[in-house]
Amino acid sequence: MGNPATDLTRGQLTRAVRLLQGHVHFDAALLIHQPEGARSRIVSRVGYSAGSAWALQHLFPRDYEVGFTSRLNPADGLPLSISDVGGTVREEFTRTVLFEQYLRAEGFADGMTVELFDGGDYVGLAHFSARRPDAFAAPQRALARDLSGLLALALRPDQVTEDIRRAPSAGPTGSATPAPSTVYVRRGARTRSAGPVDVPFVAEAAFVHVMDDVVACGVGELRHLWWHQGSWYRVTLSPLGDFGDLRVTAWPVTAEQVWHLSRQEVRVLSGLMVGRTDAAIAAGLDLSPRTVHTHMVNIRRKLGVDRRTEAAARATATATVIPGPATAPVTELARIYRDSFP
Structure with missing residues (x-):
């Protein structure tokens, strides 16, 4: 039986x-x-x-x-x-x-x-x-x-x-996602090697910078989004041991699973998540404050929330964020996730 x-x-x-x-x-x-x-x-x-x-x-x-x-x-x-x-x-x-x-x-x-x-x-x-x-x-x-x-x-x-x-995991609207791919990045000797490289952006300069920041700030795990060749990926970065090695897990997600937010809207939402004002977000992304305001209106509509704080809370809970100096520094994300999920 x-x-x-x-x-x-x-x-x-x-x-x-x-x-x-x-x-x-x-x-x-x-x-x-x-x-x-x-x-x-x-x-x-x-x-x-x-x-x-x-x-x-x-x-x-x-x-x-x-x-x-x-x-x-x-x-x-x-x-x-x-x-x-x-x-x-x-x-x-x-x-x-x-x-x-x-x-x-x-x-x-x-x-x-x-x-x-x-x-x-x-x-x-x-x-x-x-x-x-x-x-x-x-x-x-x-x-x-x-x-x-x-x-x-x-x-x-x-x-x-x-x-x-x-039954594969589902995003906010219940759409299925493929199984994740995982690579191990060895960094102790400043080399970056892995098994079969299924994470296509693991050697991108911007992503390497994020990995450096994750190791430097000592966060136990960082979940976030990454944009690569016209597609969204959900990523989990997990430090391994004391020598800077990382486990990188990534899987593609559909636009529906990120509420049909555009790439720029997620960048704006990332700044909101770490507490930046519209003016600071505009300066960091080289946008006008009016454009940022328009993005904020669209973000709240797509997420189905009325206030900026609700949008930031939903972004935090679902890791809808792009890490990086212009969007959301890893050090700020580490602080937020430590405060939100002790």
Whole structure:
């Protein structure tokens, strides 16, 4: 008999989540794998827009640390819901950017979040939202708690690995991406060698400068975008050992996966991400302030946000940035990522 965790594909998991609707009474559900010390990943999404899913994935963990259920609801330990928790907890949540600008904007009035544990180990979250204001009373919360063990099975390491193999990762709009290519760059003796060079820009002068800066500033990992011959790549740079060696992982992404931002718009967004004013961005990119303002308007429209700070937060969370002296110095990026993801 096969392992039910590894035999469960993403499509089957989504269908299984939909079957819960008649019992838990939700209009939207999101299952997030959130291993300790690693990047989170959406495993199943039903009913939420890409924007709300992004907000739940990135904004919720900043406000609620692991164990928040027991800490905020010690009486019965049931999952928290908007409709059936204490007034202070409810009021604080409904004032967050996550609720006001994402969930409420989509018509959701009630919500419930379930922490998922597998054998005592925290593995992620299940979010449920409903348009009815009293959808998640105590019986639904108790049922969700009882089902949490089954949902956690889908987030076990063997299941997640299998799901990645069968279904490539997705960008903001759910488009699949090819598997990444990895090279190892030896730099201790000022030589740059690798195995089969699958990362086409690894020897570009501008990219070599970024690698030098990553080693110099001591950041543990840097994720960013890179533009090469008319295509976007997502890149991860990871220092190895004490001699300046690097692991470089890169994979091509589509324009859709970067919200159809132009190359210049990403350059402008990069400056915004590190806190530059429009005037400073214009000077660094040799543009007029009016042109930068036009780019900012287009950036907010494409990202679906109203404020510059929201655009900067989304760029930070998704590593939508081009490193470099004119766009975003690596030293500034290292500081931002240390502050945002301690």
